[in-house]
Amino acid sequence: xxxxxxxxxxxxxxTVAVGGVDLIVPPRTTTVLVGTSGSGKTTLxxxxxxxxxxxxxxxLIDGTDVATVDxxxxxxxxxxxxxxxxxxxxxxxxxxxMTVPLLNGTRRQSARARAMELLETVGLDAxxxxxYPAQLSGGQQQRVGVARGLAADPNILLMxxxxxxxxxxxxxxxxxxxxxxxxxxxxxxxxxxxxIDEAFLLGDQVVLLRTxxxxxxxxxxxxxxxxxxxxxxxxxxxxxxGRRRLRLEEVDGQRVVVDEDGRPAGVLEP
Amino acid sequence: MNLFxxxxxxxxxxxxxxxxxxxTARLLQHLVVSAVVLVIAAVIALPVGxxxxxxxRGKQLAVMVSGGLxxxxxxxxxxLFGLWLGIGLRAPVLALVILAIPPLLAGAYAGFESVDRRTxxxxxxxxxxxxxxxxxxxxxxxxxxxVGGIRSAALQVIATAMLAAYLAxxxxxxxxxxxxxxxxxxxxxxxxxxxxxxxxxxxxxxxxVQRLVTPTGVRLARSARTGGxxxxxxxxxxxxxxxxxxx
Numbered sequence: 001x002x003x004x005x006x007x008x009x010x011x012x013x014x015t016v017a018v019g020g021v022d023l024i025v026p027p028r029t030t031t032v033l034v035g036t037s038g039s040g041k042t043t044l045x046x047x048x049x050x051x052x053x054x055x056x057x058x059x060l061i062d063g064t065d066v067a068t069v070d071x072x073x074x075x076x077x078x079x080x081x082x083x084x085x086x087x088x089x090x091x092x093x094x095x096x097x098m099t100v101p102l103l104n105g106t107r108r109q110s111a112r113a114r115a116m117e118l119l120e121t122v123g124l125d126a127x128x129x130x131x132y133p134a135q136l137s138g139g140q141q142q143r144v145g146v147a148r149g150l151a152a153d154p155n156i157l158l159m160x161x162x163x164x165x166x167x168x169x170x171x172x173x174x175x176x177x178x179x180x181x182x183x184x185x186x187x188x189x190x191x192x193x194x195x196i197d198e199a200f201l202l203g204d205q206v207v208l209l210r211t212x213x214x215x216x217x218x219x220x221x222x223x224x225x226x227x228x229x230x231x232x233x234x235x236x237x238x239x240x241x242g243r244r245r246l247r248l249e250e251v252d253g254q255r256v257v258v259d260e261d262g263r264p265a266g267v268l269e270p
Numbered sequence: 271m272n273l274f275x276x277x278x279x280x281x282x283x284x285x286x287x288x289x290x291x292x293x294t295a296r297l298l299q300h301l302v303v304s305a306v307v308l309v310i311a312a313v314i315a316l317p318v319g320x321x322x323x324x325x326x327r328g329k330q331l332a333v334m335v336s337g338g339l340x341x342x343x344x345x346x347x348x349x350l351f352g353l354w355l356g357i358g359l360r361a362p363v364l365a366l367v368i369l370a371i372p373p374l375l376a377g378a379y380a381g382f383e384s385v386d387r388r389t390x391x392x393x394x395x396x397x398x399x400x401x402x403x404x405x406x407x408x409x410x411x412x413x414x415x416x417v418g419g420i421r422s423a424a425l426q427v428i429a430t431a432m433l434a435a436y437l438a439x440x441x442x443x444x445x446x447x448x449x450x451x452x453x454x455x456x457x458x459x460x461x462x463x464x465x466x467x468x469x470x471x472x473x474x475x476x477x478x479v480q481r482l483v484t485p486t487g488v489r490l491a492r493s494a495r496t497g498g499x500x501x502x503x504x505x506x507x508x509x510x511x512x513x514x515x516x517x
Contacts, residue, residue, distance in 0.1 A: 051395055076397030086392025090410050090485035100396050132487035134494045148396070 001027050002048060002156065002188065007057035009043050009213065017043040018054070018213035025205070027155075030182055030189040032203035034196055034236075040213025041192045045158055048190060049078045061156070076104055079149030079157040079187070083164045085141040087133040093119070093144050094129040100152040111151075118147040123177060139170035146178070150185070159191045163198070175201055196237055200224070208233060276456035277463060286460075291444065293464070300441040300468070303434050304427045307363055311370035311423065316416070319378020323412070324404055332379060336372035344369050344430055352437045362434035369430055370423040377419010381412030414484040421476035428469045442468075 002025035009018040018040040025031045033041040046052040047059050050071040058065045066074055087096045097115035102108065119129060122143040133141055142162055149157055163171045175198060182189060182202075193199055199206045200221040207218040210232060217229040225244055228234040238244050245260045248268060255268040280286055287293045322328045344365055351361035385408050393407045409416075435443030445461030448454070 046395075049395060051391075072397050072399050074397075075395055080392070080395040082388070082392055082395070084388055086388055086395075088389060088393065088407060088487075089386075089491045090487045092487070103397055103402070132490050134487060134491035 001025065001062060002190070003060040003063075004044070004047075005058045005060065007044070007047060007054045007059060009040070009047070009052060010055045016212055018047075020057070021209075021213065021215055023207060023215065023218065025188060025190055027188050028186040029204040030191060030202050031205045031207060032191045032193060032199040033207050033209060034193055034199040034203075035209035036194060036211065038211050039209040041194075041209050042160055043213065044209070045160055045190055045192050048156065048158055049075045049080060051075075076100055076152060077154055077156075079152070079154040081142075081145045081149040081157065081159045081162045083161040085133065085145035087141060087144055087148070089133055092130050092132055093124075093136070096133070096144060097147045097151050099148060104152055115147070115151060118150055119144075121150070121181070122147045137170075138166045139174060142166060142174060143177075146181070150187075155188055157187045157189045159189060161192055161194070164193070171198075178202060200237075208236060273455055273459060277459035280456045280460040281463065286457075291439075293442075293445075296442050296444055297464070297468070300428070300431055300434075300443075300465075303359070303363065303366075303441055304424065304431050307366040307370055307427050307431070308420070308424055310363070311367045311374055311427075312420065314367070315371045315374035316378045319375045319416075319419075320382055320404070320408075322375075323379035323382020324400075324408060326383070329379065329383075332375055336375050339368055340372045342368060345433060345436075348433055348436060357437055359434065359438045359440060361437050362431070362440075365433070366427050366430060370427050373422040373426065374419050377416050377422065381415035381419070382408050383412075384415055385411045410485055411488055414480050414488075417476060417480045417483055421473060421480060424476060425469055425473050428472055429465065432465060 004021045004023040007018055007021045008016070010016050021040075021044060023044075033044055035041045043052050047054055048061070048066070050066055050069075053067065058067060060066070087093075088099070091099070094112065094115050097118055098108075098111045101111040101114060106114075116126060116129065119126060124140060124143050124147070128136065128140065133144070136144065145162065149159070163174050166174065179202065189202075191199075191202055203221060205218060206221055206224060208216045208224070210216050217224065217233050224233065224237050228237060243259055246257045246265055247260075249256050249258050249262075255270075257265045257268055259265055281293075289295065319332070322332050347368060348362055348365040351364050355361045355364070389411075390403060390407060393403050398406065431441055432443035432446060434441045435447050442461050442465050445457050449456075449458035449461070
């Protein structure tokens with residue numbers, strides 16, 4: 001379990017990135033931090049592995065204040081996947097995936113075996129192991145990034161807009177893969193995105209932040225739709241534009257779900 | 271054309287190569303002086319440049335200092351140091367070190383700076399220590415540019431080490447100063463050709479080193495970015511640092 005207690009981040013120039021966040025991330029679930037740029041979602045994420053230290057408040061992992069843990073040791077125990085994969089360009093795919101286990105002192109042979117296994121887990125062909133990042137497509141690079149994040153078998157996986165830079169089709173594919181992985185692995189995933197659809201698709205818990213790093217609402221996707229806290233929330237989730245307001249229509253004896261403008265969204269199963 | 275032929279004849283005259291003041295001895299002296307200068311300058315400039323490139327701090331100062339050093343006329347500096355330190359190798363070595371520092375410094379910080387900040391951020395987030403980030407990420411990726419700085423410095427030092435003979439009985443420059451006195455223009459031209467050749471050979475050697483230290487993945491990334499040729503073909507690693515603000 002990850003717990004934010006009254007966490008604030010203020011920079012020397014006075015900018016407040018995170019403004020007093022209290023939040024609990026339950027174990028073995030996916031929590032999505034969503035918000036516009038400047039809402040402090042990435043800052044909040046990076047406080048978990050001490051890439052950013054809060055100016056006030058504390059972040060606790062299983063009851064331990066992370067401020068008391070050596071940042072290097074902490075980071076090696078937490079998986080991190082970033083936008084643009086962040087792969088080391090001078091190392092092969094295999095070496096990239098092996099990085100953290102080797103830093104942890106795992107023997108080369110077992111690190112290698114584990115890395116090969118992980119490549120398969122994330123749906124990459126073994127023949128890619130000796131390629132360099134520059135030889136892969138954007139989607140493949142992100143898969144390697146996920147494999148690398150999982151390599152040391154961390155309990156926590158931090159994902160900072162990991163699918164932000166790939167094209168929509170590949171993004172959908174990666175989102176589905178992540179759901180499958182999460183079902184298999186059951187990690188505590190904290191995921192940052194500015195895409196509310198992605199948040200609703202992946203999140204067990206969704207946390208909506210707004211400029212100044214304040215939590216506007218948190219809850220399950222269904223709760224967001226059923227009872228948006230205010231106009232900002234309805235605007236963000238699209239409830240006000242009728243995109244989420246669906247109704248039934250009868251077409252050729254089938255019950256078709258349409259949105260407010262009458263555009264079909266799908267067919268209702270009997 | 272006659273002078274040129276005479277210079278070639280001087281170069282190939284076996285008598286000119288032998289003895290303590292022959293071409294062989296002078297050539298070796300020239301190389302040793304250049305190497306000593308490069309090592310001293312590298313010990314000073316590379317760590318400083320590395321720290322600047324790693325931290326991103328002090329870059330303005332480095333640009334100013336190397337710009338200032340670059341503006342100094344080496345002959346003037348040499349005369350000044352000669353008056354201070356007297357006859358011998360100390361003054362020319364010092365003057366040449368000052369000449370070599372700017373390109374080394376620029377190469378070092380440009381090399382470290384050339385590494386994508388996101389790559390460094392990812393390395394840190396994975397749990398690399400700062401020393402590991404330097405050793406396993408910044409250095410291997412930036413090394414070709416650092417070597418480019420060394421290459422540029424080596425070229426300048428070898429060419430300018432002719433001036434060592436101004437104050438010491440050392441190096442290929444002796445032939446120039448001697449020839450000037452005795453009006454032996456063939457010898458002067460011959461020695462000049464030799465230095466040019468030496469500089470080209472050393473430059474070529476460093477070009478090779480630069481290519482060897484370019485990691486395959488980095489080369490691939492570069493040619494992918496420029497949308498260019500397949501990576502097997504020749505590397506675009508020929509990169510020399512001559513200006514204060516490269517890349």
